[in-house]
Amino acid sequence: MWQRPQHLLSRAAADFDVVFFEEPVWRDDIAAAELEITRRPGDIRVATPHLPHGVWDFDAVMAQRRLLERFLASEPTESRVFWYYTPMAMAFSGHLQADAVIYDNMDELSAFRGASPEMLSNEEDLFARADLVFTGGMSLYEAKRHRHPSVHPFPSSIDPAHFARARIDRRDPPDQAGIPGPRLGFFGVIDERMDLDLVAGVADARPDWQVVMIGPVVKIDPETLPQRPNIHWLGGRTYDELPAYLSGWNIGFMPFALNESTRFISPTKTPEFLAAGVPVISTPITDVIRPYGKKGLVEIAETKADVVAAAERLMARPRAQWLARIDRHLATGSWDATWAAMRRLVSHAMGEPELAAGSANLAGAPAPLPAE
Numbered sequence: 001m002w003q004r005p006q007h008l009l010s011r012a013a014a015d016f017d018v019v020f021f022e023e024p025v026w027r028d029d030i031a032a033a034e035l036e037i038t039r040r041p042g043d044i045r046v047a048t049p050h051l052p053h054g055v056w057d058f059d060a061v062m063a064q065r066r067l068l069e070r071f072l073a074s075e076p077t078e079s080r081v082f083w084y085y086t087p088m089a090m091a092f093s094g095h096l097q098a099d100a101v102i103y104d105n106m107d108e109l110s111a112f113r114g115a116s117p118e119m120l121s122n123e124e125d126l127f128a129r130a131d132l133v134f135t136g137g138m139s140l141y142e143a144k145r146h147r148h149p150s151v152h153p154f155p156s157s158i159d160p161a162h163f164a165r166a167r168i169d170r171r172d173p174p175d176q177a178g179i180p181g182p183r184l185g186f187f188g189v190i191d192e193r194m195d196l197d198l199v200a201g202v203a204d205a206r207p208d209w210q211v212v213m214i215g216p217v218v219k220i221d222p223e224t225l226p227q228r229p230n231i232h233w234l235g236g237r238t239y240d241e242l243p244a245y246l247s248g249w250n251i252g253f254m255p256f257a258l259n260e261s262t263r264f265i266s267p268t269k270t271p272e273f274l275a276a277g278v279p280v281i282s283t284p285i286t287d288v289i290r291p292y293g294k295k296g297l298v299e300i301a302e303t304k305a306d307v308v309a310a311a312e313r314l315m316a317r318p319r320a321q322w323l324a325r326i327d328r329h330l331a332t333g334s335w336d337a338t339w340a341a342m343r344r345l346v347s348h349a350m351g352e353p354e355l356a357a358g359s360a361n362l363a364g365a366p367a368p369l370p371a372e
Contacts, residue, residue: 001189001216002239003268004106004136005085007159011339013042016081019071021089024049024064033063035071047071065092072096079350084130087122094125100349101129105144106136108264114219131349134342137266137287152345155287156268157335158275165243166276172248173241179210179232182315184281185249187214187242188269190225195257195283200226201304202253209311211253214245246276251311254282258302270298271333274326279314281307297329 009018027050034050049064072080079099084090086109103126110119127133133151135141141153184202190213203211207230216236217225225233237245246252252273256262266287273280280298282288292298299310347353 001236004104004156006239007157007335008104008339008342009083010042010044011335012083012343013044015343017075018042019045019047021068021071021093022046022048023086024051024060026051026053026055028053033067035067061091065095068093068096081346081350084126087119087126088116090122090125090129091118094129099351100131100346101126102132102134102346102349103127103130104134104136105140108140108143108261132345137264138290139264139266139286143264150345152342154338154342155266156271157333157338158271158330159335160275160330160333162239163243163246163272163275164277166247166278169244170247171244173244175234176212176232176245176248179212181210181248182250182311183210183212183248184251184253184311185212185214185245185278186253186255187237187245188267189218190215191218191220192259193256193262193265194220195255196224196226198255198257198283198304198307199231200228202255202307203228203231205304205308206311212245212249214242242272243276246273246278249278250315252276252278252280253307254280254285254288255307256283256285258283258285271330274298275330277319277323277326279317279322281310281314295329297326 005020009020012018025048030050030052032052033055036048036050038046038048040046047067049067051060051063055063080097081100081102082093082096082098083102083104085104085106087103110123116122127148130148131150133144133148135144135151135153137155138153141151145151199211199213203209203226207228209230211228211231212234213232214234214237217233234245252269254267254269254273256265256267262285264287265285267282267285270280270282270288270292274292274297280292281301282293282298284293284300284302288298289300293300299314301307301310
């Protein structure tokens with residue numbers, strides 16, 4: 001998935017030497033821990049610990065600690081920023097020195113299925129050490145703002161030129177070309193955050209509509225996915241392929257369940273659908289209601305009857321005026337602008353006042369909201 005971490009740290013690579021230290025994989029064919037280094041576009045390196053099967057818990061943490069220490073010892077000793085996406089990494093990195101520590105808190109990971117019971121205690125340690133905390137949405141900001149003196153909300157942004165391709169090139173990918181319309185589509189991870197009963201209910205209510213679901217199935221049994229002639233599970237697709245699929249959708253459908261794992265989410269796909277010119281129906285997720293639902297840019301629907309009624313309204317609505325409103329709303333919400341604002345805050349945390357100049361958010365006040 002090409003999401004918030006990839007958007008931000010691929011832009012960070014213009015200023016920093018970026019290394020993603022990934023979660024480990026376990027193998028049967030090795031006797032000792034190894035660190036695999038691969039390179040990605042933009043000269044970003046991905047460091048993946050490989051651990052022998054049978055190495056768990058404390059031993060696994062210590063193995064990752066040794067791999068990270070050896071890796072950093074081989075790197076230049078210039079200024080160093082630790083940028084965290086999971087508090088669990090504190091277990092093997094919290095003892096190391098850095099010029100700045102950033103926690104980009106994009107989700108409430110402790111509420112996800114299978115979360116480690118140590119997640120919350122590690123997050124306390126990370127809050128204690130971090131110089132800056134960024135949040136992936138306003139709900140998370142409101143929940144975390146009192147836990148650290150410098151918390152800044154940076155909701156989901158967009159790559160507008162990328163998704164605008166869906167408005168121009170309307171050629172269907174081969175595996176979608178044979179699916180009739182009208183189409184309601186979703187893209188993203190399909191996991192415990194999906195309301196599968198709602199997906200099935202909408203498909204049953206309107207068998208003449210097609211529901212297209214794109215994304216990997218994670219942490220749930222694929223056998224539990226509802227099967228209907230008008231539900232199409234296409235699997236994962238690359239970020240580059242998404243505009244072609246969106247170009248053929250009448251409605252962007254975000255059927256999120258209302259549970260602990262969705263309480264604080266700020267779906268990146270909301271502005272991405274809109275940038276593609278695709279009207280959106282979402283279940284009542286707080287960070288979708290505010291601002292998109294309140295501004296009339298996205299339809300909020302909780303039941304299958306609500307979804308069907310909203311879809312009928314959207315498909316009958318003239319597009320030109322709505323698209324003009326969308327484009328005005330999204331005009332300031334690019335990932336480039338988000339990274340520039342973050343970069344000023346990081347520069348200040350690193351003691352680089354000449355780069356931090358112009359930032360209005362150095363005292364812990366909320367940053368300007370992308371796409372607001």
